[in-house]
Amino acid sequence: MESKELIGYIAAFFTTFSMLPQFIRMIRLKEAKDVSIFMPSMMTIGVFLWLLYGIFLKEPPIIIANVVSLILSITVLIAKIRYR
Amino acid sequence: MESKELIGYIAAFFTTFSMLPQFIRMIRLKEAKDVSIFMPSMMTIGVFLWLLYGIFLKEPPIIIANVVSLILSITVLIAKIRYR
Numbered sequence: 001m002e003s004k005e006l007i008g009y010i011a012a013f014f015t016t017f018s019m020l021p022q023f024i025r026m027i028r029l030k031e032a033k034d035v036s037i038f039m040p041s042m043m044t045i046g047v048f049l050w051l052l053y054g055i056f057l058k059e060p061p062i063i064i065a066n067v068v069s070l071i072l073s074i075t076v077l078i079a080k081i082r083y084r
Numbered sequence: 085m086e087s088k089e090l091i092g093y094i095a096a097f098f099t100t101f102s103m104l105p106q107f108i109r110m111i112r113l114k115e116a117k118d119v120s121i122f123m124p125s126m127m128t129i130g131v132f133l134w135l136l137y138g139i140f141l142k143e144p145p146i147i148i149a150n151v152v153s154l155i156l157s158i159t160v161l162i163a164k165i166r167y168r
């Protein structure tokens with residue numbers, strides 16, 4: 001694997017999984033007041049469009065990373081709505 | 085512009101600017117308790133690596149989008165540290 005490819009994969013890992021600790025924190029605190037509802041909303045729309053883009057390009061790495069991101073973004077959005 | 089390219093640009097707009105409402109909310113509330121520090125931290129690391137990736141590939145759209153994302157992620161991280 002080329003070094004730029006490796007950088008891309010590590011980058012994808014960090015941006016994709018950045019929503020996971022946010023989800024865990026809201027679940028732990030049972031509170032989400034300080035989280036803007038627009039953050040996971042915009043993330044969900046954007047990631048959904050990245051997924052479409054990956055499907056258009058037939059690029060499995062883009063598709064896979066954005067399926068995971070989409071699930072995590074929707075999870076954060078639901079937690080925000082649930083805990084307010 | 086091809087439709088897939090347009091989808092990519094709209095996707096980049098949403099994912100890039102999703103951090104802005106989060107920053108505004110913390111500034112308004114002067115509080116960030118419910119925001120996980122790992123969310124903007126991981127986002128900052130990931131976006132920085134995407135920026136390196138864009139520089140390696142010499143792809144201006146990747147570079148520009150991730151410079152903006154990097155600034156916004158760092159801003160959210162600073163606000164989280166500032167307001168706790």
